[in-house]
Amino acid sequence: MRMGRRLGLLLLALAAAWHSPALAHDRAQIATQACSGAAGLSEAAATLTAGASSATPEDAAWAATLTGALLDKTIRCGARASTIESPSGFIDAATLAKAAPADGSAPVLSLKNRPLVETARAAATLFAGATAGERAAALRALERRAASLPPELFETAAAREPDAGLKEQILGVGQSALLNSSDVAKRIAAIERIAAQPSRRAETQIAALKSDPAYAKEPVFAAAVDAGLASIDRWLRVSSVANTLYNGLSFASILFMAAVGLAIIFGLMGVINLAQGEFIMLGAYVAYAVQETLRAVAPGLLDWYLILAIPVVFLAIAAVGVALEATLVRRLYTRPLMTLLATWAVSLLIVNLVRVGVGTQNLQFVTPSWLAGGKLLVGDFIVTWNRLFAIVFAGVTLVATWAVLKRTPLGLNIRAVTQNRAMAGCIGVPTRRVDMMAFGLGSGLAGLAGLALCPIYNVNPQMGSNFVIDSFMVVVLGGVGTLAGTVVAALGVGQINVLIEPLYGAVAAKVIVLLMIVGFLQWRPEGLYAVKGRRK
Amino acid sequence: MSIFTRRTFLQTSGALAAGAALPLGAPAFIRSANAADTVKLGCLFSSSGTMANLEGRLNYVAKMAAAEINAAGGVNGKTVEVVASDPASDWPLYAQVGRQMLTETKVAALFGCWTSVSRKTVLPVVEQNDGLLFYPLHFEGDENSKNVVYVNSPPASSVLPAVDYLMSPDGVEAKRFFMIGSDYVWPRTINKQLKGYWKSKGIDESAWKEEYVPFSFSNFQTLVNQVRAFADAPGGKCVVVLTVVGSSIPDFLREFANQGITATDVPILGLDMVEADLEGLDTKKLVGHLNCWAYLQQAKGEANVKFLSGWKDFVAKEKVPFSPDVAIDPMVSTYDAVHLWAMAAKKAGSFDVPEVRKAFAGLSFDCPSGYKIGMTAENNYVSRGVFIGSVNEAQGFDVLWQSKDTPKPVPMSPFG
Numbered sequence: 001m002r003m004g005r006r007l008g009l010l011l012l013a014l015a016a017a018w019h020s021p022a023l024a025h026d027r028a029q030i031a032t033q034a035c036s037g038a039a040g041l042s043e044a045a046a047t048l049t050a051g052a053s054s055a056t057p058e059d060a061a062w063a064a065t066l067t068g069a070l071l072d073k074t075i076r077c078g079a080r081a082s083t084i085e086s087p088s089g090f091i092d093a094a095t096l097a098k099a100a101p102a103d104g105s106a107p108v109l110s111l112k113n114r115p116l117v118e119t120a121r122a123a124a125t126l127f128a129g130a131t132a133g134e135r136a137a138a139l140r141a142l143e144r145r146a147a148s149l150p151p152e153l154f155e156t157a158a159a160r161e162p163d164a165g166l167k168e169q170i171l172g173v174g175q176s177a178l179l180n181s182s183d184v185a186k187r188i189a190a191i192e193r194i195a196a197q198p199s200r201r202a203e204t205q206i207a208a209l210k211s212d213p214a215y216a217k218e219p220v221f222a223a224a225v226d227a228g229l230a231s232i233d234r235w236l237r238v239s240s241v242a243n244t245l246y247n248g249l250s251f252a253s254i255l256f257m258a259a260v261g262l263a264i265i266f267g268l269m270g271v272i273n274l275a276q277g278e279f280i281m282l283g284a285y286v287a288y289a290v291q292e293t294l295r296a297v298a299p300g301l302l303d304w305y306l307i308l309a310i311p312v313v314f315l316a317i318a319a320v321g322v323a324l325e326a327t328l329v330r331r332l333y334t335r336p337l338m339t340l341l342a343t344w345a346v347s348l349l350i351v352n353l354v355r356v357g358v359g360t361q362n363l364q365f366v367t368p369s370w371l372a373g374g375k376l377l378v379g380d381f382i383v384t385w386n387r388l389f390a391i392v393f394a395g396v397t398l399v400a401t402w403a404v405l406k407r408t409p410l411g412l413n414i415r416a417v418t419q420n421r422a423m424a425g426c427i428g429v430p431t432r433r434v435d436m437m438a439f440g441l442g443s444g445l446a447g448l449a450g451l452a453l454c455p456i457y458n459v460n461p462q463m464g465s466n467f468v469i470d471s472f473m474v475v476v477l478g479g480v481g482t483l484a485g486t487v488v489a490a491l492g493v494g495q496i497n498v499l500i501e502p503l504y505g506a507v508a509a510k511v512i513v514l515l516m517i518v519g520f521l522q523w524r525p526e527g528l529y530a531v532k533g534r535r536k
Numbered sequence: 537m538s539i540f541t542r543r544t545f546l547q548t549s550g551a552l553a554a555g556a557a558l559p560l561g562a563p564a565f566i567r568s569a570n571a572a573d574t575v576k577l578g579c580l581f582s583s584s585g586t587m588a589n590l591e592g593r594l595n596y597v598a599k600m601a602a603a604e605i606n607a608a609g610g611v612n613g614k615t616v617e618v619v620a621s622d623p624a625s626d627w628p629l630y631a632q633v634g635r636q637m638l639t640e641t642k643v644a645a646l647f648g649c650w651t652s653v654s655r656k657t658v659l660p661v662v663e664q665n666d667g668l669l670f671y672p673l674h675f676e677g678d679e680n681s682k683n684v685v686y687v688n689s690p691p692a693s694s695v696l697p698a699v700d701y702l703m704s705p706d707g708v709e710a711k712r713f714f715m716i717g718s719d720y721v722w723p724r725t726i727n728k729q730l731k732g733y734w735k736s737k738g739i740d741e742s743a744w745k746e747e748y749v750p751f752s753f754s755n756f757q758t759l760v761n762q763v764r765a766f767a768d769a770p771g772g773k774c775v776v777v778l779t780v781v782g783s784s785i786p787d788f789l790r791e792f793a794n795q796g797i798t799a800t801d802v803p804i805l806g807l808d809m810v811e812a813d814l815e816g817l818d819t820k821k822l823v824g825h826l827n828c829w830a831y832l833q834q835a836k837g838e839a840n841v842k843f844l845s846g847w848k849d850f851v852a853k854e855k856v857p858f859s860p861d862v863a864i865d866p867m868v869s870t871y872d873a874v875h876l877w878a879m880a881a882k883k884a885g886s887f888d889v890p891e892v893r894k895a896f897a898g899l900s901f902d903c904p905s906g907y908k909i910g911m912t913a914e915n916n917y918v919s920r921g922v923f924i925g926s927v928n929e930a931q932g933f934d935v936l937w938q939s940k941d942t943p944k945p946v947p948m949s950p951f952g
Binding site for chain 2: 003038073108109110111112115116118199200203204207208243247250251254268290349352355359360361362363364365373374376380382384387444456457458459460461462466492498501502505506507510
């Protein structure tokens with residue numbers, strides 16, 4: 001009975017939407033319904049969506065306010081009346097007139113109601129949005145659910161839209177709403193429109209038409225469906241290759257950043273530094289300190305803290321590295337096993353100091369607006385900004401490190417000392433100072449790795465231990481002493497990992513990659529790129 | 537494993553050397569036994585390693601509950617002293633530290649473990665020594681030891697109601713399921729039981745997919761790609777049943793949001809997801825994802841107000857390194873556990889495990905969740921209420937649904 005009445009109401013609203021040019025919403029009733037529990041809210045949202053195209057401009061604005069308040073939880077459902085907290089004070093949910101705040105709370109939107117209310121708000125905003133930008137955003141929200149919306153919504157909205165460009169877009173989206181229309185030509189246009197934005201969802205939507213009676217009866221329609229599916233399928237294959245490459249590249253960039261500091265400290269200097277992971281962690285903590293300082297001193301620059309932190313992080317961690325070298329590592333150059341133990345002790349010390357000083361909780365990083373989310377490029381291929389940042393950052397670091405090692409006097413000295421310490425000392429290279437500088441450079445790079453990782457991973461005192469094994473793996477595989485080897489090894493390990501993961505799972509992927517590395521090192525113990533010539 | 541153990545000892549001694557161990561509590565076996573008019577309770581919660589951020593808080597909650605009991609006059613004329621330790625998220629170490637606590641520190645009861653794998657390692661130790669372990673996490677069930685008090689719910693009164701809700705018209709009428717878990721006993725058993733449950737409802741095997749990742753795994757890019765592909769395939773609404781633990785949870789959520797999937801597209805049911813996992817995340821893009829527990833911070837009632845203000849005061853007074861404004865289910869369960877133990881010891885008039893165990897039957901306690909939780913003579917399970925929470929903008933959970941009363945816990949699942 002109740003179901004029937006609800007359906008009747010909906011049909012009535014739909015019928016009204018088709019026939020009368022402007023029908024006023026029954027504001028009081030809808031507002032009460034929205035506050036009457038989950039079922040009532042579903043009904044209210046459906047009524048608002050169905051009536052959006054026929055509502056008066058004032059009603060559309062009201063509907064946008066009401067649904068916005070439901071989503072932002074600024075509505076208070078009182079026993080008698082409900083109020084909305086607006087910037088100018090409390091207003092009545094039905095009349096929008098100033099009112100005393102009702103005591104009550106906002107209803108929690110269930111998973112079923114949330115999309116309904118979101119659609120109702122987008123439909124209302126499409127008519128009542130003050131700027132073209134707002135209306136365009138509403139159109140984007142409606143686009144995903146276009147096929148389930150009344151086509152009249154888009155027709156009316158397009159007719160009223162003052163902005164010519166947006167009008168075109170609305171008409172375009174409206175086409176995909178006609179997928180289930182009675183006119184075959186319109187349906188074919190809708191298929192073409194949907195196929196133009198290939199995604200798995202589009203594929204599912206069009207593939208469902210194969211069981212439509214028209215598919216068997218109308219050869220033109222069948223051809224359009226098949227062509228649409230073929231085109232989507234092609235793009236999906238392209239996007240899946242792109243996804244794999246991008247994921248591999250992004251993992252490789254993380255591995256490379258974690259390993260580049262070690263490539264210098266272990267690769268060039270031969271020091272086994274087990275505190276490398278903790279330098280990465282410290283780098284992230286310094287980035288956090290920069291963020292908090294900016295928040296206190298210059299909140300306007302907060303969005304750019306990752307960039308501003310680069311020199312601070314590099315210098316701070318390089319200083320830590322230099323201090324470690326001068327106090328500990330320098331005395332142990334001839335005793336590699338001791339270095340290993342000493343740096344391990346340092347790593348434990350750093351972890352525990354941070355744990356006690358800052359706490360074990362994950363640090364709260366502000367995600368800069370330019371790093372949140374991503375962009376859907378083609379088919380299913382999404383470029384996420386935080387990963388892209390890590391890739392670009394790794395690329396820049398690679399170029400900078402390479403330039404320092406090959407193009408500066410410091411780099412020349414580092415290479416000379418690491419290739420033949422005695423000879424370099426004889427011709428006047430200050431070997432002790434060069435050791436210190438090289439260790440500082442390697443540590444600073446590890447710090448930068450921490451900075452690059454903080455938009456992707458959680459930052460806590462334990463994060464370093466995850467990276468130290470990976471970074472040794474990459475450096476050893478690449479061949480001790482070459483930057484190019486580290487790059488190629490990172491790319492290889494990253495890509496292979498990503499290729500195996502969907503097939504055998506993440507656990508097996510780790511095992512298989514490690515086995516492959518063990519096998520490879522059996523065959524080529526010197527790694528991918530061996531330094532030619534005589535080493536000490 | 538021996539390397540890890542040695543490493544952990546180095547770690548703890550390193551912390552001591554740095555003069556650091558004081559606020560974290562010295563490991564049980566280092567502290568000497570003192571004063572005869574105290575009764576000791578042992579905590580097995582890690583303050584280092586992948587579980588540190590979550591388990592670390594539980595040490596302090598146990599201390600807070602003990603302080604409340606002491607303020608009310610102690611138990612059987614003795615003051616309660618909580619002894620904390622650090623098993624460092626290293627599962628075998630839980631057993632080792634637990635054994636030391638039972639045999640050397642002579643604790644009256646143990647409170648501890650988060651992951652099921654750590655509980656399984658402690659299980660033989662408490663059984664051999666006839667000790668008592670209060671376990672504060674909801675878990676996979678299928679275990680019924682007289683030496684463990686299961687303070688939180690088995691799947692039948694936590695996971696299944698939540699899955700039922702998602703499959704119902706009130707939820708999203710979920711038809712397909714993507715299960716992602718950390719690779720150990722809890723996710724695997726939960727998923728096995730879920731599959732059995734779905735089979736019993738006549739759902740075909742093609743409707744679900746199962747993936748496991750190593751502990752502290754963080755690179756979820758490829759897996760989230762797979763979720764998107766699976767969700768967009770035909771066959772009805774897809775939900776993700778997430779059983780990864782520790783630091784993997786926020787990493788997964790971040791990648792999920794970055795790839796543009798919202799809760800209205802593919803909802804996540806995070807079985808181990810708590811407020812603490814949302815710290816440091818922008819939850820605006822995660823609004824609507826679900827969890828299910830026997831307590832949520834927004835639970836209504838006086839007991840909860842009292843608990844929350846008690847925790848806030850305790851954090852301020854003891855300088856606890858955790859947020860004063862976040863309360864999670866295992867905290868409340870640990871709090872309940874200490875109180876339940878005190879009530880049982882009082883009722884038995886003794887601290888002997890067999891006596892205390894006999895006194896469990898018929899106990900009930902006003903839990904901060906608003907339910908009156910109780911124990912029967914049948915087993916060591918505690919009947920708790922059920923909450924389904926929905927992530928909100930303020931890094932917390934809104935109560936989306938809660939059970940009318942406390943369902944009777946079913947230890948052995950008929951679906952696994």
